[in-house]
Amino acid sequence: MALLKSSKLISRIGTFSTSVGAVSSRNNSWWAEVQMGPPDPILGVTEAFKKDTNPKKMNLGVGAYRDDQGKPFVLTCVRKAEALIASKQLDKEYLAIGGLGDFTKSCAQLALGGDSEVLKSGRSVTVQTISGTGSLRIGANFLSRFHSASRDVYLPTPSWGNHTPIFRDAGMQLKAYRYYDPATCGFDFNGALDDISKMPEKSVVLLHACAHNPTGVDPRLEQWKEMADLLKKKDLLVFFDMAYQGFASGDIDRDAWAVRYFIEQGHNIVLSQSFAKNMGLYGERVGGLTLVCKDAEEAKRVESQLKILIRPIYSNPPMNGARIATTILNTPDIYKIWLEEVHHMANRIIKMREQLAASLKSEGSTRNWQHVTDQIGMFCFTGLKPEQVERLTKEFSVYMTKDGRISMAGITSGNVGYLAHGIHAVTNASSANCISLLKLPDNTNIGEAGQKCGDCYLTLHPLKMN
Amino acid sequence: MALLKSSKIISTVGVYPSLGALSIRASSWWSEVQMGPPDPILGVSEAYKRDTNPKKINLGVGAYRDDQGKPFVLSCVRKAEAQIASKKMDKEYLAIGGLGDFNKACAKLALGDDNEVIKSGRNITVQTISGTGSLRIGANFLSRFHTEARDVYLPKPSWGNHTPIFRDAGMQLKAYTYYDPKTCGFDFQGALNDISKIPAKSVIMLHACAHNPTGVDPRPDQWKEIAELVKKRNLLVFFDMAYQGFASGDIDRDAWAVRYFIEQGHNILLSQSFAKNMGLYGERVGGFTVVCQDAEEAKRVESQLKILIRPIYSNPPMNGARIAATILNTPDLYKEWLGEVHGMANRIITMRELLVANLKKEGSTKNWQHVIDQIGMFCFTGLKPDQVERLTKEFSVYMTKDGRISMAGVTSANVGYLAQGIHTVTK
Numbered sequence: 001m002a003l004l005k006s007s008k009l010i011s012r013i014g015t016f017s018t019s020v021g022a023v024s025s026r027n028n029s030w031w032a033e034v035q036m037g038p039p040d041p042i043l044g045v046t047e048a049f050k051k052d053t054n055p056k057k058m059n060l061g062v063g064a065y066r067d068d069q070g071k072p073f074v075l076t077c078v079r080k081a082e083a084l085i086a087s088k089q090l091d092k093e094y095l096a097i098g099g100l101g102d103f104t105k106s107c108a109q110l111a112l113g114g115d116s117e118v119l120k121s122g123r124s125v126t127v128q129t130i131s132g133t134g135s136l137r138i139g140a141n142f143l144s145r146f147h148s149a150s151r152d153v154y155l156p157t158p159s160w161g162n163h164t165p166i167f168r169d170a171g172m173q174l175k176a177y178r179y180y181d182p183a184t185c186g187f188d189f190n191g192a193l194d195d196i197s198k199m200p201e202k203s204v205v206l207l208h209a210c211a212h213n214p215t216g217v218d219p220r221l222e223q224w225k226e227m228a229d230l231l232k233k234k235d236l237l238v239f240f241d242m243a244y245q246g247f248a249s250g251d252i253d254r255d256a257w258a259v260r261y262f263i264e265q266g267h268n269i270v271l272s273q274s275f276a277k278n279m280g281l282y283g284e285r286v287g288g289l290t291l292v293c294k295d296a297e298e299a300k301r302v303e304s305q306l307k308i309l310i311r312p313i314y315s316n317p318p319m320n321g322a323r324i325a326t327t328i329l330n331t332p333d334i335y336k337i338w339l340e341e342v343h344h345m346a347n348r349i350i351k352m353r354e355q356l357a358a359s360l361k362s363e364g365s366t367r368n369w370q371h372v373t374d375q376i377g378m379f380c381f382t383g384l385k386p387e388q389v390e391r392l393t394k395e396f397s398v399y400m401t402k403d404g405r406i407s408m409a410g411i412t413s414g415n416v417g418y419l420a421h422g423i424h425a426v427t428n429a430s431s432a433n434c435i436s437l438l439k440l441p442d443n444t445n446i447g448e449a450g451q452k453c454g455d456c457y458l459t460l461h462p463l464k465m466n
Numbered sequence: 467m468a469l470l471k472s473s474k475i476i477s478t479v480g481v482y483p484s485l486g487a488l489s490i491r492a493s494s495w496w497s498e499v500q501m502g503p504p505d506p507i508l509g510v511s512e513a514y515k516r517d518t519n520p521k522k523i524n525l526g527v528g529a530y531r532d533d534q535g536k537p538f539v540l541s542c543v544r545k546a547e548a549q550i551a552s553k554k555m556d557k558e559y560l561a562i563g564g565l566g567d568f569n570k571a572c573a574k575l576a577l578g579d580d581n582e583v584i585k586s587g588r589n590i591t592v593q594t595i596s597g598t599g600s601l602r603i604g605a606n607f608l609s610r611f612h613t614e615a616r617d618v619y620l621p622k623p624s625w626g627n628h629t630p631i632f633r634d635a636g637m638q639l640k641a642y643t644y645y646d647p648k649t650c651g652f653d654f655q656g657a658l659n660d661i662s663k664i665p666a667k668s669v670i671m672l673h674a675c676a677h678n679p680t681g682v683d684p685r686p687d688q689w690k691e692i693a694e695l696v697k698k699r700n701l702l703v704f705f706d707m708a709y710q711g712f713a714s715g716d717i718d719r720d721a722w723a724v725r726y727f728i729e730q731g732h733n734i735l736l737s738q739s740f741a742k743n744m745g746l747y748g749e750r751v752g753g754f755t756v757v758c759q760d761a762e763e764a765k766r767v768e769s770q771l772k773i774l775i776r777p778i779y780s781n782p783p784m785n786g787a788r789i790a791a792t793i794l795n796t797p798d799l800y801k802e803w804l805g806e807v808h809g810m811a812n813r814i815i816t817m818r819e820l821l822v823a824n825l826k827k828e829g830s831t832k833n834w835q836h837v838i839d840q841i842g843m844f845c846f847t848g849l850k851p852d853q854v855e856r857l858t859k860e861f862s863v864y865m866t867k868d869g870r871i872s873m874a875g876v877t878s879a880n881v882g883y884l885a886q887g888i889h890t891v892t893k
Contacts, residue, residue, distance in 0.1 A: 029759035030702055030733055034611050037769040040776055043562060064558060072556040079554075086551065089544075091537040093529060094747045097508065130595070130779035137778050146499050165777035237495055268495055282559045283784035294494035304502040311505055312630035313602050314595035318783035319748035 041161055042401055049399040057397035058415055060406040063213070063378045064282055065345055068412045073345070075280045077338040081327035084334075090323070095316045097307040099128020103322040106329035107288035111242060111256055111273055118263060122296035125303040127310070128317045131287040132243045132274030133162060138289050139239060139270050140170035141309055147237065149202040156180070156192075156206070158403060160213045160241075163206065177205070180215045185371030185383050187217045193230060201235040209242035209271075210255040211377025214405035218248070218376050224258045228265045238267045243274040248377045250346035252278075252339065268292045275325050277378065278342050284321025349378060352411040356380075359420030367427060380406050388426040396422035506626055507866060514864040522862035523880050525871040528678070528843045529747060530810055533877050538810070540745045542803040546792035555788070560781045562772040564593020568787040571794035572753035576707060576721055576738055583728060587761035590768040592754050592775070593782045596747075597708045597739030598627060600754040604704060604735050605635035606774055607756075608669060612702065618669040621645070621657075623868065625678045625706075628671065642670070645680045650836030650848050652682045658695060666700040674707035674736075675720040676842020679870035683713070683841050689723045693730050703732045708739040713842045715811035717743075717804065733757045740790050742843065743807050749786025814843060817876040821845075824885030832892060845871050853891040861887035 039047060045061030067073045098104065108119060108126040118124045129135035143153070153167045156179030164174055177199070178191030199205065207227075212218055219227065231238055240259050246252040262269055268291075275286040289306075293299040310316075328334050350373075357372045372380055384392070384404035392398045398419060400406045411419060504512065510526030532538045563569065573584055573591040583589045594600035608618070618632045621644030629639055642664065643656030664670065672692075677683055684692060696703060705724050711717040727734055733756075740751040756771075758764040775781075793799045822834045837845055849857065849869035857863045863884060865871045876884060 029763060031611065031756070031758055031763050031767050033613075034763070034766045034770055036766045037773045039769075040562065040772065043776075062559070072558050074554075074556055078557070082551070086547070089539075091539055092543075092746055092748045093537050094527070094741075097505065130783070133776075133780040134778070146496065148498070162777055162780070165773075169774075169777050268493075276559075281557055283557045283781070285779065285781075285783040291496070293496055298494060298496050298499070301499045301501045302496050304504075305499055307505065308502045308630075309634075311508075312598070312627055312634050313778070314750065315598040315627070316748070316750075318595070318750040318786065320785035321783065 045399050045401055048393075052397050052399070054397035056415075056418055058399065058410060058419060060398060060400040060408075060410040060419075063277065063407045063409065065277060065280060065378070065409040066412070068348065068414070070410070070412050070415070073280055075338065075341045077328050077334045077341060078280060078324055080334050080337070081324045081331070084327055084331070085323050092319065095128070095319050095322070097127075097310050097316050098125075098303065099317045100319065100322040100326060102330060103128050103286075103326040104288060106326055107273060108290055110252065110329060111245065111259055111271060111288075111290065112263065113253070113256070113260055116260070116263070118292055123294065123299050124290055124292045125299045125306065126288050126290040127303075127306050128322050129272075129287040129289050130314070130317060131276050131282075131285040132241070132272055133166065133287075134285065134317075135272035135274070135287040135289040136163070136166050136241060137170060138306065138310060138313075139272060139291075140167045140172060141313075142291075142306060143204060143237075143239075143270075144171040145309065146305065147202075147204065150200065150204065150237075152200070152203040153239070154195075154199060154203055154205045156208065156212070158214060159206065159208070161401075163241075172204070175199075175203070179212070180217055180381065182383065185215075185217070185381060186374065187219055187223065189219065189223050192219075193226065196227065196230050196234060196236070199234055199236055202237060204237045204239050204270075205231060206239045206241060207258070209240045209245070209259050210257075211244035211248035211379075213243065213377070214379050214401070214403060215381040216375025216377050216379050217371075217381070219258075221257070224261060228262050228267065231262075232265060232267060237270070238262055239270040239272075241272050243272075244277055244377050245273065246278040246339075246342035247346055247349075250343040250350075252342065263292060268294065275321070279325055279328065279338065281321045281324060284324065285318055286321035286325050349408045352408050352413075352416060353380065355413065355416045356408075356411060356420060359417050360424060363420050363424035365420075365424045365427065378407055378409050380408055382406055382423065384423070384427065391426040392422050395425070398422050510864050510866055513858075517862050517864070519862035521880075521883055523864065523875060523884060525863060525865040525873075525875040525884075528742065528872045528874065530742060530745060530843070530874040531877070533813060533879075535875070535877050535880070538745055540803065540806045542793050542799045542806060543745060543789055545799055545802070546789045546796070549792055549796070550788050557784065560593070560784050560787070562592075562775050562781050563590075563768065564782045565784065565787040565791055567795060568593050568751075568791040569753065571791055572738060573755055575717065575794060576710065576724055576736060576753075576755065577728065578718070578721070578725055581725070581728070583757055588758050588764050590756050590758065590764045590771065592768075592771055593787050594737075594752040594754045595779070595782060596741050596750040596752040597706070597737055598631065598752075599750065599782075600737035600739070600752040601628070601631050601706065602635060603754050603771065603775060603778075604737060605632045605637055606778075607771060608702075608704075608735075609636040610774065611770065612667075612669065614667040615665065615669065615702075617665070618671060618704070619661075619664055619701075620671050621673065621677070623679060624671065624673075628706075637669070640664075640668070644677075645682060645846065647848065650682070650846060651839065652684055652688065654684065654688050657684075658691065661692065661695050661699065661701075664699055664701055667702060669702045669704055669735075670696060671704045671706060672723070674705045674710070674724050675722075676709035676713035676844075678708065678842070679844050679866070679868060680846040681840030681842050681844045682836075682846070684723075686722065686726075689726060693727050693732065696727075697730060697732065702735070703727055704735040704737070706737050708737075709742055709842050710738065711743040711804075711807035712811055712814075715808040715815075717807065728757060733759060740786070744790055744793065744803065746786045746789060749789065750783055751786035751790050814873045817873050817878075817881060818845065820878065820881045821873075821876060821885060824882050825889055828885050828889035830885075830889045830893065843872055843874050845873050847871055847888065849888070849892065856891045857887050860890070863887050 049059040104126040177195035181188035248255045271290040273288040276282045382404045514524040569591040622641045642660035646653035713720045736755040738753040741747045847869045
């Protein structure tokens with residue numbers, strides 16, 4: 001190929017003078033040192049799924065809602081909003097840098113509540129963003145530029161994988177606080193409080209408002225209250241990520257409770273919202289970023305700087321999704337339909353959780369699967385280990401992320417049985433060979449035999465393995 | 467207001483042990499954040515909106531207007547939208563790099579159908595958030611991977627937003643001579659002079675056609691010399707093509723410089739926008755292309771572009787890309803689009819001619835040849851800041867301080883008034 005290129009160039013030398021250098025330029029490369037990067041851990045799952053030819057394959061990777069036929073679901077309220085918009089034959093002029101005004105107002109109202117004192121006093125600024133990711137990144141960039149008091153952002157362990165590069169690429173330092181307890185598949189409340197109590201003041205703490213991703217484990221109300229109190233005492237900057245409002249419990253006000261409580265308690269929060277899941281607007285990229293300020297004057301200053309930050313990233317946000325969301329939020333009939341549809345989506349997820357737990361029982365699994373029904377939202381942190389995940393994918397064509405997270409949205413009444421079968425197969429403790437049954441002394445060298453029992457990874461101390 | 471808030475908190479003290487709440491409510495994370503200046507270009511529209519003079523004209527932002535001064539949604543766009551709506555497509559996430567059918571068509575539009583680069587698969591094209599998003603991804607990519615140089619050379623002057631785009635991405639801004647205020651034309655010798663001194667491997671930004679803000683483009687013979695000199699200096703070329711089709715009315719002609727450079731062996735970076743030529747402004751449709759040494763390198767570059775994009779916005783907005791892809795890939799619509807782009811470019815050219823004719827009629831003895839010579843949506847009038855201020859204050863004609871006017875805002879109905887105003891402040 002290089003030779004063909006060279007000869008093509010050489011034949012032109014007669015036409016254009018002094019271009020002997022052309023050959024070396026063509027073979028010069030600007031990007032010789034650029035390494036092949038790894039595929040995205042979440043989006044890469046879907047790519048692998050697409051390549052699989054097994055008719056029973058399941059995609060439990062990315063968190064995109066599916067109906068009970070496993071099909072993508074475009075909400076009725078969205079179609080109605082689109083029809084309304086199309087009938088108006090609106091133009092396609094640029095939105096403002098901060099986006100569609102009617103959208104940002106409704107977006108803030110949805111999160112904070114219609115009677116929010118913050119909104120009445122005008123002491124917040126909300127800008128339209130490129131869905132949740134775009135919102136988090138603008139927030140991260142803003143912190144990097146203006147929160148000089150601290151570079152540290154504390155993420156719960158674990159958190160959504162993309163949080164890390166978002167804050168890191170924006171110039172912040174990533175730290176962590178305990179959150180998930182693998183022993184209970186639940187919330188490590190005391191661990192979280194302990195870690196929060198040690199955070200340097202003015203650090204940024206990221207909280208998932210509801211339906212924690214990837215674990216599905218949310219604090220209870222009393223736990224949220226204690227956290228709010230401690231975070232305030234420690235003078236920490238709270239950054240809420242709310243990607244699932246309405247999707248967690250089926251009720252948009254209930255899902256926004258923590259956000260509203262924190263604000264009432266005096267936290268001037270940063271808040272990211274996404275409409276990808278709760279309105280099914282995934283690819284339209286609809287989201288919002290809100291900064292709750294001291295007063296309206298501060299909000300104006302912050303707004304001016306947000307615009308200066310946004311303009312050299314993408315100038316102004318995409319219009320279509322924002323118009324749809326605004327229409328839904330501001331048209332009472334359509335808004336009502338939306339609330340029902342969100343409720344319906346959340347309910348189907350809850351039903352799948354119940355069916356999965358029940359199917360695992362009928363497969364004969366003796367493990368504790370309580371967490372499958374306790375956890376909230378689109379995802380379930382199964383507790384599966386990487387090796388078990390790998391088997392599930394290789395032997396059953398069930399695709400999920402390595403951390404054991406499954407998207408409940410990808411489960412249907414049609415495939416839940418098959419899934420339960422696969423999960424049981426890879427987690428079933430083998431009988432007599434099971435290490436846990438042998439009652440070996442503490443420092444026994446276990447070696448190869450110990451590796452085979454998937455169940456025991458949960459209970460054996462890792463150091464005991466060779 | 468603060469007292470009301472205080473009393474509300476105090477009344478809840480019994481319920482929650484939150485005496486500290488009072489001080490937190492009044493405390494602020496953002497007290498050091500200064501009020502920033504309004505955007506120089508977008509700020510013009512805001513001032514225009516506030517003006518009550520019925521004769522006001524907005525010549526600020528570069529958005530096409532029809533001869534009634536109204537925003538124009540292309541017919542091919544409406545047809546594409548109807549087609550898309552009828553398919554009742556889902557709203558699933560696009561890939562990180564965007565809609566495949568769009569990327570392919572976008573690259574073909576710029577490079578030409580039968581381009582060797584596309585055939586050999588040695589380009590990577592990703593869908594971006596219009597031109598700005600494309601430039602920023604490119605800037606971020608340079609910042610991360612073009613370690614041999616931090617310098618980006620912009621023409622003097624350039625689009626105002628280029629500077630913060632590259633600066634916020636971590637690059638250093640430099641400049642090369644471009645516009646000659648004496649001739650209101652291209653300072654070719656000045657440009658060659660400056661380019662000959664640019665250190666090897668620096669990045670040089672070139673406007674592919676319809677230079678913004680001046681409207682002054684190099685001639686083909688001048689482009690050839692620039693291409694050769696840039697190659698000798700071993701510079702990394704970054705083309706910004708925001709007006710393909712809009713400059714001359716012919717999409718191939720407007721892409722000539724881009725294609726020529728590639729033929730000459732430049733492995734360029736290229737930003738494309740469909741804001742103007744398809745009127746898709748607020749839909750945010752654009753593309754970013756890296757021409758690589760071979761397909762293997764293109765794969766490596768693609769993987770890194772995805773890693774860069776994912777923590778900025780995950781994946782791009784679908785609607786505009788679907789519209790653009792439909793237009794580019796449906797022969798009837800594509801044909802109609804070419805006709806409409808031609809029509810828009812022609813109206814601009816007509817307005818240029820009318821403006822000059824009217825200025826002459828007003829009795830202006832100045833040389834307004836540049837108004838006709840300049841290409842694309844903008845005209846660098848040559849007006850000084852104080853003249854611009856007068857034009858705005860006395861005639862309610864809104865434009866940017868550098869004397870740039872958007873020809874798209876000129877109509878057969880207001881061109882006379884505009885000429886009157888310009889003549890008054892320049893005689």
